[in-house]
Amino acid sequence: MTQEEQIKRFKEGFPYLDIVDAATPSNGIKVLASDELKEALEYYENASVKGKCKFVPASGAASRMFKDVFAHKAETISKLAGNIEKFAFYSPDVFGTAPYDPDTTADRLLGETGLDYGNKPKGVLKFHRYPSEVRTAFAEHLVEGAEYMRNADNTVNLTVTISPEHRQLFEDAFSAVKDEYESRYGVKYNVRFVYQSKDTDTIAVTPDNKPFLKEDGTVLRRPAGHGAPTYTLNDAEEDLASIKNPDNVSVERNLETTSKYKKVLMGRALMLRDTVFGFLTEFEQMEGIPGTSIPLYMNIPGYNAPKDDPYATPEFQQLCNEIETFLKEEFCVTIPMARSCRERALMLKAKLNRPLRVCGMVRNEGEPGGGPFIIRAKDGSTSLQILESVQIEDASMMKNATHFNPVDIVCCLRDVKGEKFNLLEFVDPETGFISSKSYQGRELKALELPGLWNGAMSDWLTAFVEVPVETFNPVKVVLDLLKDAHQ
Numbered sequence: 001m002t003q004e005e006q007i008k009r010f011k012e013g014f015p016y017l018d019i020v021d022a023a024t025p026s027n028g029i030k031v032l033a034s035d036e037l038k039e040a041l042e043y044y045e046n047a048s049v050k051g052k053c054k055f056v057p058a059s060g061a062a063s064r065m066f067k068d069v070f071a072h073k074a075e076t077i078s079k080l081a082g083n084i085e086k087f088a089f090y091s092p093d094v095f096g097t098a099p100y101d102p103d104t105t106a107d108r109l110l111g112e113t114g115l116d117y118g119n120k121p122k123g124v125l126k127f128h129r130y131p132s133e134v135r136t137a138f139a140e141h142l143v144e145g146a147e148y149m150r151n152a153d154n155t156v157n158l159t160v161t162i163s164p165e166h167r168q169l170f171e172d173a174f175s176a177v178k179d180e181y182e183s184r185y186g187v188k189y190n191v192r193f194v195y196q197s198k199d200t201d202t203i204a205v206t207p208d209n210k211p212f213l214k215e216d217g218t219v220l221r222r223p224a225g226h227g228a229p230t231y232t233l234n235d236a237e238e239d240l241a242s243i244k245n246p247d248n249v250s251v252e253r254n255l256e257t258t259s260k261y262k263k264v265l266m267g268r269a270l271m272l273r274d275t276v277f278g279f280l281t282e283f284e285q286m287e288g289i290p291g292t293s294i295p296l297y298m299n300i301p302g303y304n305a306p307k308d309d310p311y312a313t314p315e316f317q318q319l320c321n322e323i324e325t326f327l328k329e330e331f332c333v334t335i336p337m338a339r340s341c342r343e344r345a346l347m348l349k350a351k352l353n354r355p356l357r358v359c360g361m362v363r364n365e366g367e368p369g370g371g372p373f374i375i376r377a378k379d380g381s382t383s384l385q386i387l388e389s390v391q392i393e394d395a396s397m398m399k400n401a402t403h404f405n406p407v408d409i410v411c412c413l414r415d416v417k418g419e420k421f422n423l424l425e426f427v428d429p430e431t432g433f434i435s436s437k438s439y440q441g442r443e444l445k446a447l448e449l450p451g452l453w454n455g456a457m458s459d460w461l462t463a464f465v466e467v468p469v470e471t472f473n474p475v476k477v478v479l480d481l482l483k484d485a486h487q
Contacts, residue, residue: 003211003219006202006447010209014432016393020382022400023372028332028384029361029403029464030268037264044267047274051238052266053157054149056141056246057452058196058223062122063438065247065478069106070118070441076479077102080109083482088129089115109478118440121162123246124169127475128486130252137475138173139181140249146185148259148266149242159192160246161232163223167193194232196223202447204439212444220439222446230456234423236413240266243409243452247475250485254470261360261467262408268465269358269410272330276352276461277416279323283349286316311345323348331461336380351381355421355460359386359453360408360467364401371404372464373397384462386454390433403464406472407453423456431455 001009025031032040068076081100084090094114095105108114117125123138135143138160145156162170170193182188204212204220211219233241242262250258287310310316320341327333333351338344361372373392375385386405392398414420431450438444450456473485480486 040267081105361403426459428458
């Protein structure tokens with residue numbers, strides 16, 4: 001889009017989606033019983049997977065994490081200074097010794113003569129302190145990968161989306177721990193640092209929709225949210241991808257729970273994938289069998305099934321019934337009324353033949369917001385979708401939301417024939433949104449492309465599974481590092 005087209009989009013926004021209902025444990029979110037958890041874990045351990053990859057998207061500059069520090073917000077910098085020795089990034093060489101002046105502490109955290117953390121990506125910031133080491137967020141992803149993303153040959157594949165200017169920081173962070181971790185965990189890391197294409201960058205605007213100008217007078221351009229990494233995921237060669245945000249890590253004592261539920265999500269995804277593959281294989285086998293029966297699906301005036309129509313046989317209609325039930329029960333997918341047996345069958349086949357994802361959902365224990373919903377598409381079909389609050393026109397719908405999206409997603413990327421899906425074919429371009437961000441403490445509006453876990457996966461097969469809140473430990477602001485999951 002040109003700059004003028006982008007500004008027009010800022011002014012006009014994106015269309016709201018047609019929400020049928022919030023997804024809940026009784027309608028769209030699977031709450032697994034103990035035997036189902038065990039089944040998913042066993043399936044994961046025994047399933048045939050050619051390759052797995054841990055995907056960490058969009059590890060950009062951590063400016064939002066330090067927004068209140070940049071602004072020298074009194075409450076924030078006072079708490080920062082009062083607890084500075086509890087942070088993994090604390091060093092007396094940088095911050096001195098007590099007592100700690102709030103303004104000086106803030107400057108040493110963000111300034112170029114200090115840690116310069118405001119200009120570095122979250123992935124390379126020191127998050128956790130252990131008796132014998134200090135780990136960055138990226139290092140915690142390496143440890144997690146060794147625990148639940150190990151391939152049969154003991155390789156661990158990670159794809160990390162970064163900005164070009166941060167590559168050396170990540171290379172250094174990796175080289176600092178690579179040999180030690182490979183020896184400690186008995187793995188071989190294959191880390192791929194990829195860039196978010198500049199072609200997907202969009203301009204930022206002020207709150208009144210004027211181009212946002214940097215100090216040098218140029219317009220600020222920024223990565224277009226979590227939609228652009230879809231292009232990177234599309235290049236993945238593995239069968240299975242596990243997606244988790246760069247800041248959603250915890251100290252190692254919580255790794256057992258994190259690992260268990262990642263394996264549950266992967267096992268569940270592979271179970272559903274293999275069921276889909278079974279239906280598609282049977283479907284294609286039956287397509288070649290001539291039929292002789294009249295349609296059983298519905299009595300349509302003027303429609304006469306040709307004798308060579310395989311979709312009109314009782315056997316094929318029974319298969320379609322099973323597929324329709326499966327799609328509704330596992331994915332909340334329904335299709336509109338068809339005009340013929342053939343149309344019904346081909347609609348169901350098309351719904352099956354697409355990428356599949358299983359998304360962990362955490363119970364919303366605070367104010368309801370964006371998260372899992374059931375949506376009706378323009379063609380009349382329904383499906384499960386993840387929405388941001390800005391995509392929801394009727395605020396009352398948000399009150400029904402029992403869960404929210406922690407970005408804990410497992411993706412099956414290949415079709416029944418083992419070929420890669422072209423993920424760009426399953427994006428809904430009308431599902432972007434406008435978000436509020438900041439640049440060096442200044443407010444701005446950002447244009448988000450259809451997000452990696454919402455509009456960019458709009459036409460995927462989507463299932464939701466409840467996971468414990470203990471698996472969700474994001475660091476959105478620096479003071480989050482004082483929470484128990486990071487201490």
